Amino acid sequence: MKCCLKTLVILSILGTCLPAAALGGAAKAREAAPAGAVPEAPKPANLDEAFKALATYEFGQSREALTMIADAVRDSHKAPADRARLVARLTALLKAGASLDGKRFICRQLSVAGTAESVPALAALLLDKDLSDMARYALERIPDASAADAMRSALAKATGKQKVGMINSLGERRDAASGTAIAAALRDADAMVAEAAAAALGKIGGPDAVKALQAARPSAKPEVKATIADALMLCADRLVAEKKNDEASAIYQEMYKPTEAKHVRMAALRGLVAAGGEKALPLLTEILAGTDAEMQAAALRFLRETAGPGSARTVAALLPKCTPSAQALLLDDLATRGDASTLPAAVGMLKSPDAAVRLAAIRAVGRLGDASTLPALTQLAAGASGEEQDAARAALDRLPAADVNPAMLPLAEKGDAKVRAEVLRSLAARRAPGAVPVVLKAAEDADAAVRAAALATLDAIADEKAAPAIVALITKAKDDKDRQAAEKALGSLCSRAANKDACAGPALAAIGSAEMPARCALIRVLGRAGGAKALAAVKGFIKDPAAEIQDAAIRSLAAWADAAAAPDLLNIAKTAAKPAHQVLALQGYIRLAGEPAVPANQKLKMYEEALAAAKRPDEKRQALGGLGDMKDAKALAMVMACVDQADVQAEACAAAVRISRNIVSTAKDPVRDAMTRVLEVTKDANVRKESTDLLKQAGGTPPAKAPAKKVAKAPRVSVYKAPAKKEAAPPPPPPDTSKIRRADLSAAEALGWRLGAQAYTFRAWSFAETLKVISAMGLKYVEIYPGQRLAPDRPDVRTSHDMSDADLAEMKKLASDAGVRIVNYGVVGLGKDEASARKVFEFAKKVGIETLVTETPEDLFGMLDKLTDEYKINIALHNHPKPSHYWDAETVLKGVEGHSKRIGSCADTGHWMRSGLVALDCLKKLRGRIVSLHLKDLDKMGPVEKGQPGPKDVPWGTGQGDAKAMLQELKRQGLRGVFSIEYESGSGQELVENVNKCVEWFAATAAQL
Structure with a gap:
């Protein structure tokens, strides 16, 4: 050969x-x-x-x-x-x-x-x-x-070949004494010898080697000429390393001539930038003003290497001369350089006819801007839609100049209502000091949209001094919507205030004179404040003859800030006349049992009391979920007592496994007995697998066969429907959003990164409740999945492409009211024919979905090429762990080759880790074909060793995934798109807290990048 x-x-x-x-x-x-x-x-x-x-x-x-x-x-x-x-x-x-x-x-x-x-x-x-x-x-x-x-x-x-080998070895030694002999071989009739000579002279370098290579190149054979070009570049690169930039530039300039092949010119251009620095700017300017897209792309890459004084102004001067695609990239470059003197150039591009240029200009203004840019950005935020509106809002939220916050206050007081609403929203995102008085005034504005924005801002930034004014807003509210928003704002204020009594005091003082709706609202708020005075008052209201006051008081106790209300809640759960109040009280009691500040022994006692008092499976499940987080053999005994109860058997088995996972090394006997019993009754494959592993760790022997034990069937209560009683019990309590911290994601948005959540993370709650959680965290995007309950009061309706138009409209309204956009849908099957796939695409079009996340096989990609082009909707191929079809990045790359650029990867970093793959390597392989991401971090890499617990989701940046390196790589790739937070494990308030930590980490890391 x-x-x-x-x-x-x-x-x-x-x-x-x-x-x-x-x-x-x-x-x-x-x-x-x-x-x-x-x-x-x-x-x-x-x-x-x-x-x-x-x-x-x-x-x-x-x-x-x-x-x-x-x-x-x-x-x-x-x-x-x-x-x-x-x-x-x-x-x-x-x-x-x-x-x-x-x-x-x-x-x-x-x-x-x-x-x-x-x-x-x-x-x-x-x-x-x-x-x-x-x-x-x-x-x-x-x-x-x-x-x-x-x-x-x-x-x-x-x-x-002997001569080729000899030349190669002398070249490797960089033997200058052999230069003359090797140079003579450049004209050898054997092309292999001539190529070897060229390569060797490139390694040897020096003036004589350069002269010999330049002299031989014009008459060399094509294959030899290409190797000589490489050798000359190598000589020049070495001169740059030796700080001989003028000599290097002479070589690069020769290789940059228009007669050279494009790849040679690109390499020479790189060298001219490396050797010349800012001296290369005129050349880059000339290229960027031209029409050669490939050379423009190369010039833009090299432009970032010229970061000397004045280079940003040179870049800004290029903008009017460039094509739209180059303008967008130059604007991003200006944003990265951060030279405020180039702000006018960026502002000038805000009215570009090209959408991509406008977006890039908005991002740049957000990085460079000051108060002078507020009129333009607020008009865009109020009048634009979609990505442009999102970008304008992000720019407002991150404007760096010190004069921005003071300049925003007059804009919030008067002018166009839509603009005022956007300014108020941004004041919240910026945590603007001194804004509360202006916002309080806006909360009484005649315009409903302004009032709503002001109340939402108070929810985020109001301090204890504002409590009396917000109490007044509650008592004077014109309608239920305003009153509820003011109640929420006061509740959030009370939750974060250090002096709880200072918050509760104004509410307590106003309750006596308030009208009934406002009075009930103020009583409910007391539960968010807590404190001895508030608790004494609420306990008194429980005995009030008015049913509305009783209900508000019980709801206040059920949402109490600490365990001081626990005894009263338990008493109500046992003795209240109304089943609804029994349920509310017991749910609040169980929630308090799960608070981190409650000692372990007290938790056990509270869960024991809750299980004894529970009349519905829902509350038993809630208590079992809390017990499952404990690391105590007594907790294991408690959940095992529920294993034979048909309506909570699955939850009891799952809780037993979770507890055993944490105590198997110190409590082998209880774990062995528990896992033996679990294997006798459970039918769940995952629970059987883990309980088998735990049984082995505890020294037990799994049965050869473990048929599920038949248990007497009790009347089953649906997870999603309240039992049929004279009075319908309320749905399970929503997640507590009072302790959620709102993150500033403007830095991420400036990078083109839209952080959202996969609704599957919060699958225990409804879509409406999920929206409240993610909105409180500052997330504006959500990826829905097939099968989530739409709302607590609509348990029979599930999010899916089979929804009725009326239900679909309700889903969209829920998202819109929460300030969240539905951008992705998946993981969803597309069927085996065009009619089935088209149904899903039609649903996506109605909702405004950008990307369908699926695991559709490659043989349907031809059809998907057509549909993605027709609907302008992307397909993201999701990777579940091995042995699922797309578990490896290579499979995705091979599958999408030759197909629409709209078909790419939904990069699930956690599932790569579960498959034993390095997620960072997979992201690098998929460069250019990543459509969307399910970003995860795990406590360990897979695959799971036999007998060991599997990897668990942990807050980003704390696991084994090197999450920061992943973001650095995605920035290097220039990726813009949706990042979805997804947790496969976790539940309750701990899950909410962990997701909140992910959002905060993402925001902080993006700002560092």
């Missing part, structure tokens, strides 16, 4: 490849020989016997003698005398006529330890047809000058 030059060069560099290649003929001949043709060598007892065996060694014999000698050579690196003796013996044996295979081995060892003493023996083999490569391999690595002299001498007589 004919070898190309690059192959020979690589073999020469790697070294270890050459001996194997050199062995090729002999090895194949011996493989073909009949068994027994090679006599077995005796096992050596010492080094002397090993050398004796080496003299007659033939391929196929035992390598024990060779291994003994190789080990001795390796171990002698710190014993010069021993090494000298070994080298002398090897050199003598090489001269004395060892076998052919023995000589090959000796050459390899001399490449490690050889000295000038070895050179004559090796030089004698340079023209040997069987040993030339091995001798050269050794000489190339012997540092003594005589080794190069020997190869230079042999070069004059060598031909063909």
